[in-house]
Amino acid sequence: MPATLMTDRELQFKSIAYRRALLQLIFSAGAGHTGGGLSCLDILNVLYHRILRVSPETRDSPDRDRYVQSKGHSVEALYVVLADRGFFPRTDLQTVCRYQSPYVGHPTRKVPGIEMNTGALGHGLAISAGMALAAKLDGRSYRVFTLLGDGELAEGSNWEAAMAASHYRLDNLTAIIDHNTLQITGPTRDVCSNEPLDDKWRAFGWTVRETDGHDVAALTRVLGAPPEPGKPTCVIAHTIKGKGVSFMESVPRWHHGVPTAAELARAVAELDAVETRLREEAA
Amino acid sequence: MSAPAPSVFSPTAARLAEKLGLALGQPNLDVFADTLLELARANPDILALTSDSRGSGKLAPFGQALPRQLVEVGIAEQNLVGMAAGLAACGKKPFAVSPASFLTTRALEQIKNDVCYSDVPVVLVGISAGTSYGALGSTHHSLHDLAVLRAIPNLSIVVPADNWETREAVRWAATARQPVYLRFGKAPTRHLGTAERRFEPGQATVLREGADAAFIGTGETVVHCLLAAGALAAEGRECRVISMPWVKPLDEETLVSAGRECEAVIVAEEHSVHGGLGEACASALMRAGIRVPFRIAAIPDEETVTGSQADIFRHYGLTMEGLSQAARELLEGL
Ligand SMILES: [Mg+2]
Secondary structure, three states: OOOOOOOOOHHHHHHHHHHHHHHHHHHHHHHOOHHHHHHHHHHHHHHHHOOOOOOOOOOOOOOOEEEEEHHHHHHHHHHHHHHOOOOHHHHHHHHHHOOOOOOOOOOOOOOOOOOOOOOOOOHHHHHHHHHHHHHHHOOOOOEEEEEEHHHHOOHHHHHHHHHHHHHHOOOOOEEEEOOOOEEEEHHHHHHHHHOHHHHHHHHHHOOEEEEEEEHHHHHHHHHHOOOOOOEEEHHHHHHOOOOOOOOOOOHHHHHHHHHHHHHHHHHHHHHHHHHHHHHHHHO | OOOOOOOOOOOHHHHHHHOOOEEEEEHHHHHHHHHHHHOOOOOOOOEEEOOOOOOOOOOOOHHHHHHHHEEOOOOOOHHHHHHHHHHHHHHHHHHHHEHHHHHHHHHHHHHHHHHHHHOOOOOEEEEOOOOOOOOOOOOOOOOOHHHHOOOOOOOOEEOOOOOHHHHHHHHHHOOOOOOOEEEEOOOOEEEEOOOOOOOOOOOOOOOOOOOOOEEOHHHHHHHHHHHHHHHHHHOOOEEEEEEEOOOEEHHHHEEEHHHHOOOEEEEEEEOOOOOOHHHHHHHHHHHHOOOOOOEEEEOOOOOOOOOOOOHHHOOOOOOOOOOOHHHOOOOOOO
């Protein structure tokens, strides 16, 4: 699918609707990764509306762009966006994590639009490097995007793949870091620091681009920019875990906290208020 | 490199092998590499992925002939398997080649998730498997690989015994739509006879008929089973010999027939006694309600003795002498 013609403003409304849907999904499933889902939703929104050349009709085309969600635990965010983009009926989301549902609590290829089974951390970058290399070998022009958590970067396999991607000059590969600075135990800086992140990727031969990971216009510019020839691109997206719900923002316990009915109502009320304000601004 | 490894056949066993027409062939690894090159010339989607292992995988000629089809990732087995999965998901047919020991432990999670769970047609090739590395020690031995891989769904596990089984297995793997594990040793192997054999997925081959003991071997132990049967024939015992390249799925029919028709069953494998072909057979026999004197000739649950592959086979009774003695003990109820 070519990029949709939605305006930045329309995408902002989408992000709010996605956040509501995500919270409702996790509430009804009784499980899920709330904080990380909220932190990467705007990235997914921009990817699926403006960047990725893939649609329900072209999801088996050899020339489609590939997206691999290495931070597989944020699958609920991906489900919400894929359902909205028509990869499967929205009503399927009622079965997430239910007995015998194909909608597992981590991505699987049984779900239309999902490229690979992920969820164990440190796998998506190598897989994506293989996909990007396949494009080069076959002379195809598709691009490969993968989304990694910042806590995930402690897995050494990422750095094996980072080396290989630059060795093979995979400029058709983009790794997006959902840099919310938190992981399940607390701040990544305290758990086992991976700073300075930008210099690490540069030292591994990557082009590094930084962006506000919640600003759809900025994300569009950075993800849509052509790569530096011969170099893979790392986009460090500065994000807030739990973004959009005041009492979840940057609170580690919301990593996989499931909202109560009251918490859900509060969160939805906050999102509704933001939506109303945005509509007033737009009018 | 080092001098040729000492022969895994005693002089007596070597003489019997010649008498039985079990002529010395090439290492299965060499046959794998030649076959892969032949297939890859005809199919540009076939790739060899190596982790600084093109020399040990005998793939240097492949790299020279088809440089665009050899993907080197350096000493990084996790990345080897992860990239292979990504390549396979995009229509390529990657053979990920690395010493069995490192491939199946270092990259086990990639095998489980990226290849088997994601169901992409990667061929995992464990080279210098079992105790091929001899005195280099336990770090380099793979005596766990069948056990760990058997517990992962959606993986065919194939351990060819001779050059013919190797060629057939590689050709089959190149067409397989599901994940495959191939396991090769690096010592020259003997041809297991010239009789008409058919290589069918999931099928064992009865190489010798008999109803006293049944020997079931896989990979490089099969020839020793044949030699043991040959030695026992001189004593008037007729033993069945089954080559079972498919560790998974298991040919339960051939196994159960052996359990019903023979006085004893001995499974010989270059693997830990735990979790390999032996335990797979024991479990299948029990499920079929068969009680038969049974032994697994394999590497016990201990730090493997230091020595060449020949020393190790002799030490743990995996040669003609050890296997025929095991049969005698079972048949005499010792
Ligand atoms: Mg994080």
